[in-house]
Each structure stands twice: as C-alpha cells, then as structure tokens.
Amino acid sequence: MESWKQNKAVFWVTALPGVVWLLLFFLIPLALIWGMSFGEKTSIVDIEITGTLANYLRSFEAVYVKIIWKSIWISVISTAVCLAIAYPIAFGICFSPARWRPLLLLLVILPFWINLLIRTYALIAVFRTRGTLNFTLEWLWDLAFLDKLVGPYQPLELLYNNGAVIVGMVYVFMPFMVLPLYATIERLDRSYLEASLDLGASQWRTFFSVTVPLTMPGIVSGIILVFIPMLGMFLVPDLLGGTNAIMIGNVITDQFKAANDWPFGAALSFLLMYVTFAALAVRAFIGSRMKGGVGV
Amino acid sequence: MTKPIISIRNVTKRYPGVVAVDNVSFDIMPNEFFALLGPSGCGKTTLLRMIAGLETSGTGDIIVDDQNMEGVPANQRPVNMVFQSYAVFPHMTVRDNVAYGLKVTGVAAAERAPRVEEALEMVQLGSMADRKPDQLSGGQRQRVALARALVKRPKVLLLDEPLSALDAKLREHMQLELARLQQVIGITFIIVTHDQDEALSMADRIAVMEKGGVRQIAGPEELYEKPHSRFVADFIGKINLIDATVSGVSKSGVTCKAKGLGEVIVPHDGEASGNVSLAVRPEKLVLSAEPPASGSDISARGVIRDVAYYGDVSNVFVTCSDGLELAVNVQNDRAAAGLLENGREVYASWHPSDTLILQE
Structure with missing residues (x-):
C-alpha cells in the first residue's frame, strides 16, 4: 500500500476519473440538496437559502413522523422477511453440487434483467382481485366443492395495502440479500459445522450457535443493502400500496413534483x-466492539 | 483376551468413480494409540470420518464399544474428533469453545465449570481461557481443539492429521505431548497421518493404507523391520529395493540371482518364487575401502556418486555394476572420515539376514 507514494503520477491518473465523477454527480448535487434543505421558496421557481430550520421542524409534524415511522416498520418487516427467505436460499445454493451453483445464482439475479416497473406491474396482475392468484384459489375452491358447501369463492383483497407493499419490497430486494449471504456462507469452513455436530450439538443448535454467528458479516451486509433502499422506496408503495400505504419516499417525490416544495423535500x-x-454508525460501533473485545 | 473398543467390519465407501475405502476390516483395542498411515488419497481420512459419523452412506459395520454405529448420527456417537484445521470456533473464547460440547448436551453449569478447567489444565491453557482464538498461536489452537474433544470424555479420540500445520520443532514436542496425554487419560487414540515418523514414534500399532485398502497392520518395529510388501517397505522409512529372481529354495535360505549382486543366498521363512525384490535398509549397509572380511556378507563394488551430509549421519549413494543404485546410511564417526568422497571406489556390504525377500 506504500507504493502509490512512489508513483504519484500513476496514482492521480488512475484516481482522477473516479474522483471527478463522484464530485460532479454525487457530492455537488448532494451539497446542493443539503443547502436547499435550509432554504425557502421565494417564487414558483426561485429558492433562497436562508439558513432556516423551518423545513426540518415541519418534518416533525405528526403527519410526517407517522409516515416516517410507518416507513421504518414496513422496511424492518420487509427486511426480516427477506432475510428469512434469503438465508435458506443462499444456504441451499452453497450446499448444492458445484456445477448447479452458477445456474442457481443466475436464477437469483435474473429478475434484474427486467425493468422494475414491469416487474411491479406483473405483481399487480398476479395479486389483483381478478388476478392469477385469485383465479387459482377459486379453481381450488371449486375443486374441493366448497362452492357447493360454503358458497361462491370471495376473491381476496390482496392489493393496495401494507401487506402488498411488503410482498413487493421483499420481491424486489431479495437478490441484494441472497448475494452477500451466499458470499459469506460459501467461505464458511464446513469443519466448524462438523465440529459442532461432533461435539454433540443438534442441527438446530449448530445453526444458531455456529452458522449464524459465523455468517454475521453477510447478514449485516444484506440487511444494510436491503433496509436502506427500502426506507426510501417510492415506486412499490406507489403502485401496490395505493393511497393508504404511503411511505416517506412517496412524500419526498410529491414535494419535488406535485407540491413543488423542493426545500421541504x-x-x-x-x-x-x-x-x-446513525444506523451505519451503530453498526460500526458494534463491529469494533465484537472484534477488539477480550472477554466482553 | 480383551474386547476391541472399535471393530471395523468390511467397511467400504464409494464416491462416483473411486472407491475411497475398499472392504476394510480390523479391530482396535482399548487404550491403544492407533495410527492410520498412508499417502494422500489412500482413504485414511474417509475412514476416520466414517468412524466419527461425518461421512455416511458407506457399507459395512463400525462397532464402537459393542454398539453398532449404523444409523447413529455424529452428534450421538461416543467418539470425538480433533480436526485438521482445528475448527476452533472463532467467535467464542477458549473457555466457551471447551464448554460448548458440554453445554449443547445439557451438562449443568455447576458440573461444566470444573470439567472445563480440568481439560484446560490438561493441555496447559488455563491462563488463556478468556482469549479469543485469533489471539492464539497454531499450537495453542490445537490444544483448544484437543481440550474441547477430551472434555467430552469420549471412548475414542479421533485425530485428523493433527500436527501437519505445525512447524518441525513444535510438531516433535506435540508428538510427545499427545503420547503423554494418551497415557494419562487412558482412552483410545486414532490418529490419521501421512507422516511415517509421526506414526512410528507415537503409535502402538499402525495400519498402512493404500488405495482404500489396509496393506499391513503391525507395531512400529515390526512394520519397519518386517514389511510385508514393497509398498509398505518403501513407504515406511528408506529402503533399497533390488530386483531379483529366485533360482532355488533350500534349508539355508533362498538362492536368487539379483541385479548387480549376482547369486546370493538369503535366509527366509516363507514362500518365494519367480521375481522378487530384495529389500535392505540403508543403515544396515557398511561401506569399506577393502572387500569385506566376512565371506558370507552380501557385497557390491561401486563408486560413490553423491554424499548428502546431515551432521550425525550421511546418506551416501553408490552406483554399482548393472545399474544397481544403493543408498547407504553412514554414521559420521572416525571410520567414515576420508572415505566419503564423490567418485571414490568402495564396497557396500551387509549381512544376509538383514535382507528381506518381498514377493511382487
């Protein structure tokens, strides 16, 4: 790592494009928005940065706190469901025959190849009252003669509620959870699991006492990769949530578009x-405690 | 006669395309230090893992202390294993590692603590109990793995290449340590190793394996002095193997025509016919400037091709007639001084009774 000091020219030439890119398209826009958050609208198109905290104070009005809180718990539940589904998938891929692994991983990544909007509309086609899932259930209902015994099948209202948003988010973000988990489980030395069994632990005990702690880095990466973008998601709640499942991402989009209130957005x-x-700081703090701790 | 603690009966394990363990049967006695020795891929680790229950779907019976292990999962077998990589849990302290096996099987905390301390003392790790594995050296990690297995009080301790990751000095120390531990605890140890020195110095009995089968089971001395086959003779220590053809068998021994030696008579108990190998250990050979005085010795005249100096001994390679190459171990005492020079003409001789006849 010392070598860059001896070859400054090479270092700067290779680092420059990245630095310029980040500066132009990330840091400067971010700084503009940050400045704007302390600004006031003076006309329909003009914003003056006055250093006011009014926008932040307005964010703490009950209606917005409620939406932020709802965004957090929907994201927490979606992340948890994502983890619960992704862990067995990642585990299964790692323990499948080596020649199957690339194909299985491809199946996990495959949804990325289709536009998010199209995939979300496809979910609507599946879950709406006259959608694939309800038709299937109706067919099973009739097959079991329940229509004769109980009465005709009542389609389930699966869309335009919090449940639909959670299902949609889990579906969209699943690969981001599977991949980091796969990467850590794959590197896990199996002799740890064998040692645990050899010492008399059951399979469950081995999973919770050895496998989970040793794959914690992958679990944490997966949670961060999934939870943070879920928190700001606006497309899925917009399409699947209808009006009563609005999340903070939707409020922000509205400020920049319909409400034309950029400072508040x-x-x-x-x-x-x-x-x-704050969440990342907490994680870094926990991480450093776990590493450095002697008999914590 | 005591009953064996482990009986291996017709055990076979196939992988697609290979037979890892090929119809192996033998017994291991209580309190024995038993070694499975062989080159890599000979099936020794597979067999050990089958005893541990980590490798399933083999055929045949593995009986531990009168109990057939068929269908008994790894976590219910009365054996414990020290893994080659040690597999010491990195997220637990030394003490928690050792306590793990007791905790998961529901041993009460009051009983657990003294047993853990006792196990840690046994491997001299009492002062490191609160450390994490990444603060330990390789040798210390191995002691943790040992204590973790021994605290379970297994009937048999399985060790998979336990010393292969240690440096030479530490390895020698751990060899003595393992032998001492085994004596103190008085349980059966089964060690898998590819290192013949390790097996010879530690084990009471050694099973030499090759291509999934057991070639010979014997004590270290018998294995070294009386190998049954070319493979065992060649694998255990160094040996000169000389091609020969049997021409007659009489009371005084077997007469054969050997490459580079001409007609020799070798004392031999068993059968011998056709093409055989004459085997003689390098340390049984004597080098001299003059032909040997004793006429009964087998001797060959040759030229020193190479001398490898090891301090106390030298390995000398002598090229004789007919392309015969002999390795000779020479003590570097006064008698050897001046003799060991490349290109020098010498006589290599040995007593006929030091020669083994190995049937092809």
Missing part, C-alpha cells in the same frame, strides 16, 4: 440520510 431526504448514517 430536501429536508425530508436528508432526514432519511441522517437516520441511515
């Missing part, structure tokens, strides 16, 4: 970012 965006930074 900026403040809400940064509020979300502060929450994220």
Whole structure:
C-alpha cells in the first residue's frame, strides 16, 4: 500500500476519473440538496437559502413522523422477511453440487434483467382481485366443492395495502440479500459445522450457535443493502400500496413534483440520510466492539 | 483376551468413480494409540470420518464399544474428533469453545465449570481461557481443539492429521505431548497421518493404507523391520529395493540371482518364487575401502556418486555394476572420515539376514 507514494503520477491518473465523477454527480448535487434543505421558496421557481430550520421542524409534524415511522416498520418487516427467505436460499445454493451453483445464482439475479416497473406491474396482475392468484384459489375452491358447501369463492383483497407493499419490497430486494449471504456462507469452513455436530450439538443448535454467528458479516451486509433502499422506496408503495400505504419516499417525490416544495423535500431526504448514517454508525460501533473485545 | 473398543467390519465407501475405502476390516483395542498411515488419497481420512459419523452412506459395520454405529448420527456417537484445521470456533473464547460440547448436551453449569478447567489444565491453557482464538498461536489452537474433544470424555479420540500445520520443532514436542496425554487419560487414540515418523514414534500399532485398502497392520518395529510388501517397505522409512529372481529354495535360505549382486543366498521363512525384490535398509549397509572380511556378507563394488551430509549421519549413494543404485546410511564417526568422497571406489556390504525377500 506504500507504493502509490512512489508513483504519484500513476496514482492521480488512475484516481482522477473516479474522483471527478463522484464530485460532479454525487457530492455537488448532494451539497446542493443539503443547502436547499435550509432554504425557502421565494417564487414558483426561485429558492433562497436562508439558513432556516423551518423545513426540518415541519418534518416533525405528526403527519410526517407517522409516515416516517410507518416507513421504518414496513422496511424492518420487509427486511426480516427477506432475510428469512434469503438465508435458506443462499444456504441451499452453497450446499448444492458445484456445477448447479452458477445456474442457481443466475436464477437469483435474473429478475434484474427486467425493468422494475414491469416487474411491479406483473405483481399487480398476479395479486389483483381478478388476478392469477385469485383465479387459482377459486379453481381450488371449486375443486374441493366448497362452492357447493360454503358458497361462491370471495376473491381476496390482496392489493393496495401494507401487506402488498411488503410482498413487493421483499420481491424486489431479495437478490441484494441472497448475494452477500451466499458470499459469506460459501467461505464458511464446513469443519466448524462438523465440529459442532461432533461435539454433540443438534442441527438446530449448530445453526444458531455456529452458522449464524459465523455468517454475521453477510447478514449485516444484506440487511444494510436491503433496509436502506427500502426506507426510501417510492415506486412499490406507489403502485401496490395505493393511497393508504404511503411511505416517506412517496412524500419526498410529491414535494419535488406535485407540491413543488423542493426545500421541504430536501429536508425530508436528508432526514432519511441522517437516520441511515446513525444506523451505519451503530453498526460500526458494534463491529469494533465484537472484534477488539477480550472477554466482553 | 480383551474386547476391541472399535471393530471395523468390511467397511467400504464409494464416491462416483473411486472407491475411497475398499472392504476394510480390523479391530482396535482399548487404550491403544492407533495410527492410520498412508499417502494422500489412500482413504485414511474417509475412514476416520466414517468412524466419527461425518461421512455416511458407506457399507459395512463400525462397532464402537459393542454398539453398532449404523444409523447413529455424529452428534450421538461416543467418539470425538480433533480436526485438521482445528475448527476452533472463532467467535467464542477458549473457555466457551471447551464448554460448548458440554453445554449443547445439557451438562449443568455447576458440573461444566470444573470439567472445563480440568481439560484446560490438561493441555496447559488455563491462563488463556478468556482469549479469543485469533489471539492464539497454531499450537495453542490445537490444544483448544484437543481440550474441547477430551472434555467430552469420549471412548475414542479421533485425530485428523493433527500436527501437519505445525512447524518441525513444535510438531516433535506435540508428538510427545499427545503420547503423554494418551497415557494419562487412558482412552483410545486414532490418529490419521501421512507422516511415517509421526506414526512410528507415537503409535502402538499402525495400519498402512493404500488405495482404500489396509496393506499391513503391525507395531512400529515390526512394520519397519518386517514389511510385508514393497509398498509398505518403501513407504515406511528408506529402503533399497533390488530386483531379483529366485533360482532355488533350500534349508539355508533362498538362492536368487539379483541385479548387480549376482547369486546370493538369503535366509527366509516363507514362500518365494519367480521375481522378487530384495529389500535392505540403508543403515544396515557398511561401506569399506577393502572387500569385506566376512565371506558370507552380501557385497557390491561401486563408486560413490553423491554424499548428502546431515551432521550425525550421511546418506551416501553408490552406483554399482548393472545399474544397481544403493543408498547407504553412514554414521559420521572416525571410520567414515576420508572415505566419503564423490567418485571414490568402495564396497557396500551387509549381512544376509538383514535382507528381506518381498514377493511382487
């Protein structure tokens, strides 16, 4: 790692494009939005940065706190469901024959090849009252003669509620959970699991006492990769949630578009970012304690 | 006669395309230090893992202390294993590692603590109990793995290449340590190793394996002095193997025509016919400038091709007539001084009774 000091020219030439890119398309826009969050609208198109905290204070009005809180718990549940489904998938791929693994991983990544919007509309086609799932259930209902015994099948209202948003988010973010889990489980030395069994532990005990702690880095990466973008998601709640499942991402989009209140949208965006930074800081703190601790 | 603690009966294990363990049967006695020795891929580790229950779907019977292990999962077998990689749980302290096996089987905390301390003392790790594995050396990690297995009080301790990751000095120390532990605890140890020195110095009995089968089971001395086959003779220590053809068998021994030696008579108990190998250990050979005084010795005249100096001994390679190459172990005492020079003409001789006849 010392070598870059001896070859400064090479270092700068290779680092420059990345630095310029980040500066132009990430840091400067971010700084603009951050500045805007302390600004006021002076006309339909003009914003003056006055250093006011009014936008932030407005964010703490009950209606917004409620939406932020709802965004957090929907994201927490979606992340948990994602983890519960992704862990067995990742485990299964790792323990499948080596020649099957690339294909199985491809199946996990495959949804990325289709536009998110199209995939979400496809979910609507599956879950709506006259959708694939309800038709299937109706067919099974009739097959069991329940229509004669109980009465005609009543289609389930599966869309436009919190449940639909959670299902949609889990579906969209699943690969981001599977891949980091796969990467850590694959590197896990199986002799740890064998040692645990050899010492008399049951399969369950081995899973919770050895496998989970040793794959914790993958679990944490997966949670971060999934939870943070879920928190700001607006497309899925917009399409699947209808009006009563609105999340903070939708409020922010509305401020920038329909409401034309960029300063308030900026403040809400940064509020979300502060929450994220706090979560990452907590994780870093826990991580350093786990590593350095002697008999904690 | 005591009953064996482990009986291996017709055990076979196939992988697609290979037979890892090929119809193996033998007994291991209580309190024995038993070694499974062989080159890599000979099936020794597979057999050990089958005893542990980590390798399933083999055929045949493995009986531990009168109980057939068929269908008994790894976590219910009265054996414990020290893994080659040690597999010491990195997220637990040394103490928690050792306590793990007791905790998961429901041993009460009050009983657990003294047993853990006792096991840690046994491997001299009492002062490191609160450390994490990444703060330990390789040798210390191995002691943790040992204590973790021994605290379970297994009937048999299985060790999979336990010393292969240690440096030479530590390895020698651990060899003595393992032998001492085994004596103190008085349980059966089964060690898998590819290192013949390790097996010879530690084990009471050694099973030499090759291509999934057991070639010979014997004590270290018998294995070294009386190998049954070319493979065993060649694998255990160094040996000169000389091609020969049997021409007659009489009371005084077997007469054969050997490459580079001409007609020799070798004392031999068993059968011998056709093409055989004459085997003689390098340390049984004597080098001299003059032909040997005793006429009964087998001797060959040759030229020193190479001398490898090891301090106390030298390995000398002598090229004789007919392309015969002999390795000779020479003590570097006064008698050897001046004799060991490349290109020098010498006589290599040995007593006929030091020669083994190995049937092809």
